[in-house]
Amino acid sequence: MSQSANSSINCFRFPIRVYIEDTDAGGIVYHANHIRYMERTRTEWLRASKFDHYWHQQDYNFVVHDIAVKYHRPILMDDLLTVTARVISCKSASFSLQQEIYRDEILLASGLVTIACLSKEMRPRKLPDALKNMILEQLALEQQALENAKLEQAQDN
């Protein structure tokens, strides 16, 4: 795992195996499937935080508002990947995550995704409190970790 990924206290990690269904005739994983891996990992991140069965409830929807992916190296058939998810910001009706895909220590792809909360009628809706609190807690823990790291570094000098 990269230094930056490791140093993040709120970085969630999920293992994903690549199957032949994920590859294309170029012999590598089709570029839309990186985005599937990232969503699976967000779902598992929520599940690990006790937000089970969460996307697409009765009275609200979570949808991807925008996503940007950089493809650094090809992902291959049979690869055992580690996919990360780390919240980096939170607004009243949306939040953003940084996500990375690794084979061992090698960064294969990275993404930035914003998730919006919508009402049943597909209008922006405030995040549910429980979810918002969990996200703010993760952001606070990370802020704390960053400050501790700075402090340690200052003391070392």
Place this chain on the structure above:
Amino acid sequence: MSQSANSSINCFRFPIRVYIEDTDAGGIVYHANHIRYMERTRTEWLRASKFDHYWHQQDYNFVVHDIAVKYHRPILMDDLLTVTARVISCKSASFSLQQEIYRDEILLASGLVTIACLSKEMRPRKLPDALKNMILEQLALEQQALENAKLEQAQDN
């Protein structure tokens, strides 16, 4: 198109282009995608019969009850396919179709699929009258065509 496909009066045909997303690292179309091509063709068969926006309505669902596919030859990147759909039987709450996938005259795959009509509560439900009538009409036309063909053959002898 094969003789048997051509001779069928109620055989619906739909062109489908193969894209790289459909292929796998073996360089050919992944075997689950044949089943997607068959469903696209059933949807277009319904649309051509004025049953637009038909699957998954408010008060009933159509689901695949069973499917059997034979893979005769590999389907390749960039192939322009013809996929057929032909009803072969009809019950009160389900119907069956024969489907074939061709590149020009070459049969690449064939399938037999049964579609069941379910209520919102996922219990068997009678087919809507309009759909049932359309299917019975197609079956009757085919029966007629078969008998005409037999008659012609008898007169030729």
Place this chain on the structure above:
Amino acid sequence: MSQSANSSINCFRFPIRVYIEDTDAGGIVYHANHIRYMERTRTEWLRASKFDHYWHQQDYNFVVHDIAVKYHRPILMDDLLTVTARVISCKSASFSLQQEIYRDEILLASGLVTIACLSKEMRPRKLPDALKNMILEQLALEQQALENAKLEQAQDN
């Protein structure tokens, strides 16, 4: 797991989580994805038997020759499935498996699939010895288990 699945000594089991990418607008898993789950499980069955990185080698290909699937009950978002694979017959250039998909003890779908071994030029090719031996061993173990079960039953009477 069903009695028949449990009693089989050579039945491989693999857990698969359902993600939203697997579902369709009907709210259930799209029917082509059952076939993906079955192939993932066959890949893991081979991996567990030390046939790692096996499909689509340099000098031979394994392709699905035919598949038949019965859909018993809908598979839902977030389901944690158990998918099985059990070889039931073996010829010189192909072999067949029975596969089942369960949620806990409930059978959701079952399939019968024949895998053919092809040369690089896409002609039938004898199964590699190591694979054939592994399959024959599994078939023999199962035959043995069935006979033992019969014997026990006879002694019980």
Place this chain on the structure above:
Amino acid sequence: MSQSANSSINCFRFPIRVYIEDTDAGGIVYHANHIRYMERTRTEWLRASKFDHYWHQQDYNFVVHDIAVKYHRPILMDDLLTVTARVISCKSASFSLQQEIYRDEILLASGLVTIACLSKEMRPRKLPDALKNMILEQLALEQQALENAKLEQAQDN
């Protein structure tokens, strides 16, 4: 089509029908499938420019280097979409396109994608001349069209 899309002389348009396989349990098109629609359209753009069977040749590969997608409105089951592709820049070993997805005049999603040309060994490789010339021609035509539009506007004032 939006004014900006229409006014572009080099904007390629391709119709894509949404099938149930493209949707998810949220009742809308799964967000990774927008990226598949965009690649289908790029493939058709190349085909329309006589670059048939272009991706994944013997001695070079085209891969997506990065992609950014904004999801403006949900895409629905049965929608008949228009997807556009327009080159916006060209380097020696890569080029970028702007792509948009419309239902009638309504912009549903937009994307920015960079395609890199790689050698068989997955290293950056100069674009083939024929492709580079086609792209430069399209960029020149657009530049010309923009200048003509400015001129007309100036004369109108």
